[in-house]
Amino acid sequence: MSAAPRRLANDFDTTAARERCYRLRRRILDVSQHVSALHVAPAFSCMEIVDCIYHGLMRKDESGAYLDTFLMSKGHGCMTQYAILESHGTLPRSALDEYCTKDGLLGAHPDYGTPGIAASTGSLGHGLGMAVGMAVAERNAAKAKGRPVPTIYTVLSDGEVQEGSTWEAVMMASTLGVDNLVAVVDNNDFQSLGRTSETHPSFYPLVEKFQAFGWETVEVNGHDAGAVFRAVTARKGAGKPFMTVAKTVKGRGVKYMESVPIWHYRAPNPAEYKQALEILEKVQS
Amino acid sequence: MRNKFAEALYRLSRSDPRIHIVVADISPAGPMNEFRKEFPERFINVGVAEQSMIGICAGLALKGMLPFAYTIATFALYRPFEMVRDDLCYQNLPVTVVGIGGGVIYSTLGGTHYAQEDITIAGAIPNMSILAPCDPAEATAATEYLVGADRKGPCYLRFGKAGEPDITKDAIEPFRFGKLRYLRRGRDVAILSYGVTMGLAVKAAAALADKGKSVSVIGCPTVKPLDREGVIEVLRSHPRVVVAEENAPRGGLASEVKSVAWDIQARCALQTITLKDEFVHCYGSHEDLLAAHGLSVPAIVAAAGG
Numbered sequence: 001m002s003a004a005p006r007r008l009a010n011d012f013d014t015t016a017a018r019e020r021c022y023r024l025r026r027r028i029l030d031v032s033q034h035v036s037a038l039h040v041a042p043a044f045s046c047m048e049i050v051d052c053i054y055h056g057l058m059r060k061d062e063s064g065a066y067l068d069t070f071l072m073s074k075g076h077g078c079m080t081q082y083a084i085l086e087s088h089g090t091l092p093r094s095a096l097d098e099y100c101t102k103d104g105l106l107g108a109h110p111d112y113g114t115p116g117i118a119a120s121t122g123s124l125g126h127g128l129g130m131a132v133g134m135a136v137a138e139r140n141a142a143k144a145k146g147r148p149v150p151t152i153y154t155v156l157s158d159g160e161v162q163e164g165s166t167w168e169a170v171m172m173a174s175t176l177g178v179d180n181l182v183a184v185v186d187n188n189d190f191q192s193l194g195r196t197s198e199t200h201p202s203f204y205p206l207v208e209k210f211q212a213f214g215w216e217t218v219e220v221n222g223h224d225a226g227a228v229f230r231a232v233t234a235r236k237g238a239g240k241p242f243m244t245v246a247k248t249v250k251g252r253g254v255k256y257m258e259s260v261p262i263w264h265y266r267a268p269n270p271a272e273y274k275q276a277l278e279i280l281e282k283v284q285s
Numbered sequence: 286m287r288n289k290f291a292e293a294l295y296r297l298s299r300s301d302p303r304i305h306i307v308v309a310d311i312s313p314a315g316p317m318n319e320f321r322k323e324f325p326e327r328f329i330n331v332g333v334a335e336q337s338m339i340g341i342c343a344g345l346a347l348k349g350m351l352p353f354a355y356t357i358a359t360f361a362l363y364r365p366f367e368m369v370r371d372d373l374c375y376q377n378l379p380v381t382v383v384g385i386g387g388g389v390i391y392s393t394l395g396g397t398h399y400a401q402e403d404i405t406i407a408g409a410i411p412n413m414s415i416l417a418p419c420d421p422a423e424a425t426a427a428t429e430y431l432v433g434a435d436r437k438g439p440c441y442l443r444f445g446k447a448g449e450p451d452i453t454k455d456a457i458e459p460f461r462f463g464k465l466r467y468l469r470r471g472r473d474v475a476i477l478s479y480g481v482t483m484g485l486a487v488k489a490a491a492a493l494a495d496k497g498k499s500v501s502v503i504g505c506p507t508v509k510p511l512d513r514e515g516v517i518e519v520l521r522s523h524p525r526v527v528v529a530e531e532n533a534p535r536g537g538l539a540s541e542v543k544s545v546a547w548d549i550q551a552r553c554a555l556q557t558i559t560l561k562d563e564f565v566h567c568y569g570s571h572e573d574l575l576a577a578h579g580l581s582v583p584a585i586v587a588a589a590g591g
Contacts, residue, residue, distance in 0.1 A: 069348075112347070112376045119347055120376050123367060129340020130347065130372060136305075137348030140326050144302055165368070168337035176329065 011233075012056040014226040020055065021047050021225070022282045024083040025253045027096070029276050031079065032267040035100050038108060041251035041263040043079035046155055046186040048225040048283065049246050050080045053153045054088075056229045057182070067150050069134060071118045073127020074157035074186060075109035082106055085116040125163025127154050128183060132169050135178035135241075149180045156183060159191040162203065167213075174214025179237040186222060188250035190259060210243040222246025224285035253281050286449045287385055289421035290442075291317040293428035294353065298324060301432060303351035307331060309338045311356045311385075314447070339365040342380045343372035351379055351432065357391070358384030358400035362407060362441065373439040374410045380439050381431050382407075387417065387443035388531035389565055390481060392574045399574075401560050405536030407441035408509045415508040416462075417443040419483035420452045423506055426460035435462065443508075445481040452487050453504070463507045465515035471499035474589045475523040477516075479505040479538060481571070482531045482580070489529075489585035496591050511541050520551040527588045528557040529580060535562070556588040 025044060032038055050070075058068040072081050082099075085091040091105070091114075098104030105114060109122025118134075121127050131154040142149040160166055173181055187206065189196050196203050210217040216235055220227045228246060235242045250264070251257030254276045268276055295316040298304040306313075306320060307329045313321050321328040331338045335356065342352035354361060361384040362369060373380045389399040407415050416431070418424040424444065431440060453460075456468040465477075474493065478486040483504055490500040503519060505512070520526055520542075528539045539557035546555050560578045567577050575581060 119343070120371065123371050125336075126340060126368060126372055129337045129368065130344035132337070133341035133344020133346075133352075134348050135344070136326075136329065136341065137345045137350045140302070140305075140350075141348065143326070165336035165340065165365075168331070168334035169340060172329075172331055172334065172337045172341065175332075 012052065012226060012229040017048065017051055017055065017225040018282050018284065021051050022280065024051065024080065024087070025280060026277070027083045027086070028079045029268070029273060029280070031096050031099050033270070033273055034097065035267055037265050037267050038099070039076040039079060039265055040267065041257050042074065042077045042157070044253045044257070045188045045248045045250045046074065046077045046222070047080050047253070048223045049155055049184050049186060049228055050077070050084065052225040052228045053155070054084050056225070057153060057232055069118050069150065069152050071121070071127055071131050071134070071152060071154040072110055073121055073131065073154045074124070074160060075121030077155065077157070077186065078110040081110065081116070090116040124157065124160035125165040127160070128156060128166050128169035128173070131181055131183065132173045132176065132178060135173070135181040136176055139178065139180055151180045151182055153182050154184070156185050158185055158187045158189065158196060161185055161206070162200070170210065170213045170215065173241040177239040178241050179239050181241040182232055182235070182244070183241065184222070184228070184244040184246050186248050187245050188248040190250045190261065192261065192264065194261070206245045210245070214240060215243040216240040217243040217245065219245040219247065221285050222248035223252055223283050227285070253283050255279055286418060286421050286424040286444050287447050288315045289424045290383070290428050290444065291315055291320070293425045294432070295320045297429070297432045298327070301351070303349065304432065305329065305345050305350050305352040307338050307342050307352055307354050309333060309335045309356040309360060335360050335364040336368050339368035339382070340372055343368070343376065343378055346378035346380050347376070353381045353383055355383040356385070357398065358387040358403050358443065359398055362400065362403055366406070370410050374412045377412045377438045379436060381442050382439065383442045383444065385444045386446055388480065388482070389560070389574045390445045390571050392571045393568045395568070396564050396566065399565050401565060402533040403441070403443060404508055404532040404538070408536055412438045414438065414440045414510060415443065416440055416506055417480035417508050418506050419480055419504055420449050422451060422453050423460050423504070427506060430462045443480060449481060450484065452483060460506060463510055463512055465512045465519065466504040466506060468502040468504060469500070471501045472523070473499045474525040474527065475501040475503055475519050476527045476529060476585060476589060477503045477505055477519060477538070477542065478529040479508055480531060482529055482575070485575070485580070485582050485585060486529055488582045489589065492582065492586050493589055493591045498589070498591060500589070505538055508538055511538070513545060516542055516545045517549055520546055520549065520553050520555070523553055525554045525590055527585055529585050530557065530559045531575060531580065532559055533562060534559045558584055558588060
């Protein structure tokens, strides 16, 4: 069982991350003009987190293939992942151009079998259980072959942390001591019927809950990719799974979308799209 | 049956590191305990947390393992249904969901423990196959299939409990996945069944033979995918066919055979005996419960024209 690979905090170029995230947000806005609806705000919420996982945290082998796995548990955030996979050439440009169309490859939630997609998600509360199983499988296989243990990265919505199944998996992950599991909660404090802190105040505190369930846990600003990187790379491992409670803003990057529930699933109209491009931020933190 | 399954799995595990067993707080009897001792890293007890049992199995399979989820049928299939559907079946992963006490075999535990529609529910999901062996030897054969190279995708493995008698010892055909299995072949009437209820079919056949009938006893251990060609052959080669099934009246073998019979405009007499579309509110022996819903040796004999 090997702990996480150590990286220096300056391994991750946050300026480059900021430029990448700007381009990825821009690409998602472009795709939004082909369809009547897509999950723009959930994608923008987890943008810096997923970018950091792919471009800072996940290790590659000599051939360039990822050794580690990313599982998007909050399936409705998959536009972020699709845009990244497109930028890597894992998905062809046509895949996003034909998003949600009759002959297209991609729908609004990720499907196992699509290049770069580790598991089918979309129904909330499934990802963490699968991630725990993956972490055990990787640990057992690596031990048998005498290889370093690959890490499973997963991003959960805060909404799905309300699912009982998530807490079953939380309990099992620490019981099994999978320190090759790194989870991030995209804690934008929004769900369909309002602010979670108002609708379900006892949902908080989160950090202490995960700690009480045996996870090493930190809270970070989820729009500061460098902070996410530093938090994950500084983890102790040592037999505990790692949870990052990432404080985020739903729709971050386009001011009029931020923390406004309608943008969970509405595509901007042409005028709104034009305005979005004008005000789209290079998110710093 | 349960013990033979565990014995076969333990034996196969020694040469196949893909095999993982994930249980939900169920006592690992006999050989499964050996597995647990010898391969602690491949034995996971999730506790009373069946959703994570299925999710973890899916994750294991996504990374190349061959997991078996193991608990009482109602909790293996009903509690984590959406995980079974999405994580296992939608992704078409080679995970076996082992439901022990399938049907109403836990006959004193009450309605919460009677899996009287497990076949219907498992069978409704695309990609899911269903195996329901009838005795310890067939359980061994089914387990060997599930670990073998031909196995694809998720499977619901419906078991009774321990202590079932051997009824396939003199079978004229071996177990083959996806095929009906004749235990004996006759001319006058065919009795088709699977799982523990095969015991009733065998007894009914003996009673019918005493009355001078020539009886086929046919097992259908692969409930899904159904051996449609085999069923057509049964319907065409017997003037009378009886299906005895410990499952709800819809969505199981009985209704499937009826639909095949309609499709081919079968001329035989066809009677099906299943559990009723009613919850079971009584207790007693397994046979008591089946009889309360009309499934008994005399009922099969009567349906067979004896």
